[in-house]
Amino acid sequence: MQRVIDHGFYRGLLGLLALGLSASVSAQGFDPSPAQPLDHIVAVVEEDVIMASELRQRMQLIAQQIQTRGGLLPDEAILIRQVAERLALERLQLQEARRIGIRIDDLTLNNAVEAIARDNQLSLPEFREQLLAQGLNFAQFREQVRDELTIAQLRRRQVENRIQVTEQEIDDLIASESGAIDSGMQYRLQHILVALPEGASPQDIQSARAKAEALRQEAQAGADFTELALRASSSQHALEGGDLGWRGAAQIPTLFARHVVLMRVGDISEVVRSPSGFHLIRLAERRGGERANITQIRARHILIQPSEILSDTEARERLLVLRQRILDGDDFATLAQAHSQDRGSALRGGDLGFISPGELVPEFEQTIAQLSPGVLSEVFKSAFGWHLAEVLEYRQHDGSRELMRNQAREIIRERKREDELELWLRRLRDESFIEYRLDGISHANAP
Template sequence: MGCSLGINGFKSTNFAKRRNGSPEVTLEVKIGLKMNKLVKLAVVIVITFYTALSHAKIEIIDRVVALVDKDVVLASELVRRTNSIVDQIKSRNQAVPPIEKLREQVLERLILESLQLQMAKRAGVRISDTELDATIERIANDSKLSVEQFRKKIESEGLAWAIFREDIRNEIMISRVRKGAVTRRIKVSEKEVDNVLAQINQEGESRTQYSLGHILLPLSEGASPEEVSKVRQKAQNIVRQLRGGANFQEYAITHSAGENALSGGGLGWRSLSQLPSLFADSVRNMKANEVTEPLRSGSGLHILKLFESKGGFETHSVVQTHARHILITPNAILDEKAAYEKAQLLRQRVLEGEDFAELAVEHSDDKGSGALGGDLDWADPGTFVPEFTEAMDKLAINEISQAVKSEFGYHIIQVLGRRDQDQTEEKKRDRAYLILHNRKFEEEALLWLREMRDQAYIKIINDK
């Protein structure tokens, strides 16, 4: 396979680097169907055997609690997920909200997850067992456990390993389809980057960071004045309760429609530049434990609480290397041994005084850099494939390497220089773009989920 190394290095080339008796049967399955709509009912059957002399009893005790387009939400899953949230709340020594309120929140989350999983499947998103195993291994490593130790921990908490694996698979699928769908909706202009960069510079890369809590009361953009008034009254009542000492995490779990609601509404540590402008303008002058008035956006009313703040900023410098090379690639005519010997011969010719650049123009199979005398320009660490980088980093200035084998062939490398490069401004600009993208992603993700839910067929089946 050939490659093309240009004047900008091979950052954009192939060279760059590239999760007994007759049984008595009792059935209790409650299913709602919408006329003329195909609804795929995947009902989990829980079988309990009672052995008493010559007969057994089989009882199906699961039921459907919601229809979501072509999928269903089962009571067993709602109970499992609700119990999991309750355990998390208790582990944080917080009071558990009224179970009916919590159940409503969890059911809404399961509905949104179902819609996203259905979209992922329609889009052909598939997570292989290999990718899933790799993701679980990373999760285990983050907990400083082996996979087997991690599995025992999960099972000791009462969760079947197979169910845990499918939960992780679904999380990966949801993340992937959301990233694809929402990113397509995001546009970031250079002017916007300039504005955020100016803010970063003005605030010293936002030396202050804020630990925030967030409650979202959703409102569609076309909500009637009556709907807006009703939600605003609810928001103002929540603000009064919070300012009176109510537990923010409990209120977030009970009332918020935000992404982090079930974990208590925490947004983690954010700088002002990482927050939507609507939030930043309010947070900038807040003191610890203060709660904002309701803030209106396209997705609804937001309530923020500042838990605490801290500060800091670092410069960014890297060692860049300026190198050139001659590449000899094995082919139908030139086998592996012959390619190696040719590369070594060219090295000897350079050592004997022939011009490196002229030999690169004449012989290099990397036509991009070859036309430039093999020049790869200044390159950051990690730009090139590992074998090339390892050999290059061992060379002194102007030293000529032995033939170095990589997936592309054999390289003769010469290092022309090294320098410390301050990339603080470049990193700040990259950060400004990422800030804008992440800010818009959060806003667009909420709108996207609301639009998807509004367009879906959803029926809640109450056990009344």
């Protein structure tokens, strides 16, 4: 399960409302007068079709958006081709959503429409009246919002799962911006150097590395780092037990900076190579900067996802059966291993480990936050499907490092998201049948 960004799905709709658009408003060059040709099919998209009236209406809206921004309208043939392609991609996504069982229920839809009304500083009745005054059909507007929600959920499920962020990428981002991230933070470090002689031979290098690795293993096993430094370090600080004193992020040698910013108090770094030899760093203390004491929740869950062969209702009912079995005495972990479709956690009996705020989708976090340890949740839904969850324990935790890593992870995901979306849409487009029939709209060639 991954964190997703919500409530951005209706930005485009709000933009249209802010322009005061209506189906009867004509944009320059696209006059929807009674002289328009009779409605006809302009594109076949798999088992669906796009009508000329739909294409003209969308062209009107987009043209007015461009003009409101002060932009110049492209050539009519180009606009027709681009709008037709956009409509076709929307149809393909809606078809894919239906195929895998994504459906937006009326409660979710009502909440979204009410949110749009609030963002326009209107009550729902006032919002409906404004739409009617602009010539917009409220029922059609609701279905447009449903389509937007459906596509947004499809993209979360299909695109988010394709975005991979490695721990190395997170480390690199944090290290490259450590001065800004750790502004005001100070570190007290201890250091051990296993020196290399001038013109060291391969055997010298191998021997020094082995000694450094052995010292690291001793330190991790509980040996006193100060004593190790006094006994084995060649550093100028050896007599102080390797103590480098308090240093700000900018004062830490570049060689160690990327390691220190990622360490917890008491952590021992990896063995680090430099021209002078092999180094070990221990973070003895840390002070200053922002602290983030958070409540972490350790929970487990069972996920059932609707699909082409399993309807949304059937997925929910399957979980209801599992919930009753657990209440009757069956083991949660055993059922999670056998039935949960979150395969990563299923292998651990559904255990998600300790969860920090913001790590998972809001619907999941809000539900488990209301549970006491050992209490089984009701069956509930998120963008990933239907869940059954149980809280195992709570703990208070210094989440400063996790908060930093989560922020870095989201920055990287955001950078990758657009590329992944474009690749997925192109793959969906290339694997689908689309036939354009645009002669009734323009003499331009079909896309």
